[in-house]
Amino acid sequence: MATTSRRPRLPGRRPRRTHTNLRLGRKAGGRRPQRRRTSTGDRLVWCLGILVLGGLYVRANPWVAWVLLAVLVVAVALAVLAFRISRRRHRRLVEGVRTLQASRR
Numbered sequence: 001m002a003t004t005s006r007r008p009r010l011p012g013r014r015p016r017r018t019h020t021n022l023r024l025g026r027k028a029g030g031r032r033p034q035r036r037r038t039s040t041g042d043r044l045v046w047c048l049g050i051l052v053l054g055g056l057y058v059r060a061n062p063w064v065a066w067v068l069l070a071v072l073v074v075a076v077a078l079a080v081l082a083f084r085i086s087r088r089r090h091r092r093l094v095e096g097v098r099t100l101q102a103s104r105r
Contacts, residue, residue: 058065 058068
């Protein structure tokens with residue numbers, strides 16, 4: 001009688017998960033678990049709900065609106081500053097390339 005290293009599978013028992021299946025986050029069959037995709041309508045409902053709840057919170061606590069406005073002003077100022085710095089670096093780079101090309105001629 002031949003012996004095998006596999007244990008006989010009893011009815012109603014699930015196969016053991018190996019470390020490779022656990023590491024990859026896959027089921028024992030080798031397939032990835034399916035994720036539920038959210039539709040655009042679901043996302044829109046979530047966004048509207050968050051906006052409504054945020055509006056109600058700001059209405060109950062007016063100081064939050066001032067804090068959010070200050071954060072927004074600082075964020076816009078930092079974005080403008082970063083844009084200007086990147087444009088200045090780009091101009092210097094282009095001018096350097098132009099001077100190198102002119103010096104080679």
